[in-house]
Amino acid sequence: MNGSGCIMTNELNRRSFLKRTGQTGSLVLAGSLLPTVLAACGGNISNAPAAGAKIESKGLKTAGVLQWGATAENGAPYVYQNPDGSGLIGFEQEIADAIAKLMGISQKHVETDYAQMEQALQAGNFDVVINGWEATEDRQKTEIFTQSYYHYGQQIVVRTNDPRFANKTQDDTLSLTDLHGYKVGTGAGFKAETLLADDKAITLQSYDPDLPFNDLALGRIDAVLIDLPTVAYFVQGAGPGGQKNKDLKLIGKPFALGDYVIGLNKSNPNAETLRKELDQALTELKSNGTLRQIYQKWNLWNDQQAAIGIK
Template sequence: MGGQTAPLVWGADAEGGAPYVFYHRESGELVGFEVDLARALERRLGRPIVFRQYDFKRLVDGLERGDLDLVMNGLEVTPDRARRVRFTRPYYVFRLQLVVRKGESRCGDLACCVKAAARIGTLENSAASRLLADLGAVALLYDSQVTPFEDLQLGRLDALLLDVPIVRAFLPHWPDLVAVEPPIPGRGFYAIAVRKEDEALAAQLDEALAFLAATGELRAILERWGLWDQGQEELLPPGFSGSLAVSQGSSPPAGASPRRLLTLALLAKAALVTVALSLASMGLAVLTGLGVAVARLYGPGWLQAGALVYVEFFRGVPVLLLLYLLYFGLPAAWAALTGTPGLYISPFWTAVVGLGLTYAAYEAEIYRAALQAIPPTQWEAAASLGLSPKQTFVHVVLPQALRLVLPPSTSDFVALFKDTSLAGTITVVELAKQYQIISTSGADFRVLVEAGLITACLYLFMSVPVGHLARRWERRLASAR
């Protein structure tokens, strides 16, 4: 097909786990039935398809802002999404299935669960959550596939209502849980989403999916992952019957279960992102904070007022909200005002700006207090020696204030290390986000414990030396007095 060879950016969330997109427990490679489907589409389209990690809840936003060319991540076709994106023909027909503990007597089916006011867990913003809301059921919503199974096992829930692919992928890891057969009547569709204006791409994807269905390659992929059932016949052309095409793909689910995934290399790489993000953000905070502090103390009235507004604003606005405004709100506002797309900032630098500006407000107050703590006699003594106000500030006042700001600024820097975890909400795969991806890719408590311990150790390995270096620097400054 076509001569276009530019890579297509495919957005999905590996945190969602099996069987869609997740990391192989041994190789660390990305696998899943949608990974196999992407490779098959890649061959048919003649264009590379490049995976990009993206928060599931922001996939449609990422598509609209131009970060992604297509979204394929178990995305259900719903009217509200269809108003925002162009869906291709479906590649999977899904149904919902109830999961209960073995021996559970109250939840023989969904109607019994609802009547008994049973606590039913499901994923947020899903067909299951909408169905439970319509039925008036007691629904508990999750943003992770693993946690609901854990809570059902521990008795915090009475049942789960999830898409069949999720149940088939995770249930084998929970021997005390059982699926209620048959699945809930009715069905829905997974389809690929593209921007509404990308009709040419949508048409190419439609043709490619139709080809894969007609040749049997789509069925081969679904069978390899244990997902083919009679309901998938709806995807095939009328009257189609023929031998199945054999396609190259990733390992089958039995050998690719990520529940023991613990890839130190992935965590180490994410830790480097955390370090870079922390250093860049703190650098911006120090420079901006010092400027704001000087403006509040020595600037004209209007500048002092502006500096005060800055401090109160950024201390009062949650960092998470600020990141959302910068990453999603700023481009949307620009497009609304000018009618053209623009003001896109990369996720990393958006996080640097958001964290830097927020922490600058706290640093400004620290610097202001330190500068005010220097006795006025220091200014008078410097003036008597013929130093200008600027020379006095740079060579006399600032060095003395530095000794006072070092301990609280160090504490802020350590706090900033931990707050970089918020950058994961705008698709920056830093250390905490990588831990979430690893821990939710499987269904084993050991993964959570082991990965959590390694992540905590990496945070300590990065933050403890900061305190040690700060204390050494503080002693050197004290000895130089």
């Protein structure tokens, strides 16, 4: 017990830990109450921005730490383990870090299986989802979202020596019509799978857990349609561990455009506060050139980003 009459024991720390892992009984310290308790006990955790920080961070579960859910296992180039063993890397890892720096706080990745991401968000396992997340109709029932931080699209990939696509370049404006009559591969669960399945003039070949690029190079399929970030890593070799494949080439600009956003639990009473803070951070990162630099580094930059205000 300190001078204020507040008991600070290892039991408090243990229960705080168990709260985060979902193992407490009826007595818990929710993340939103922890700063208040610590302040009453003379602690120094604060929701105020650190010296030099431009943006507040009052909406966090735990003061001073932005906790974000994502799947790092096989998660390149979004977030993944550096092949040299030095830790997590990826363009979304860099975005999370840039947001945290503007707030004068730290950031913490919380490894979560993608299929369980929504459930984990609702359970309060972390503050937000940053993982190639989209504001789908189903997710809008339980989540709120920030502004878009990346305007992505579906990219067509073909064999470099395929005479059927010899005259096609990355500057062309293409669509699903250009794939009619062909057998096209994509990853199971990817947005492209739905697009291809809905077009009966295309023969769909889905791949799980592998990706279709090897089969394309071997001539087992005619083309691949998949998210541009996946192509940047597995075909163009962007980022550590990236796999540049000289047997394949990109044709056409990305199409069927969508937006990556940060997802927050709608039922969290601090969600709206945190969303406003994150939007402030993203606006700053768009205007100061940080997002552009990240996307250029990971070979994701294109003129389509102007649509969401990235300079």
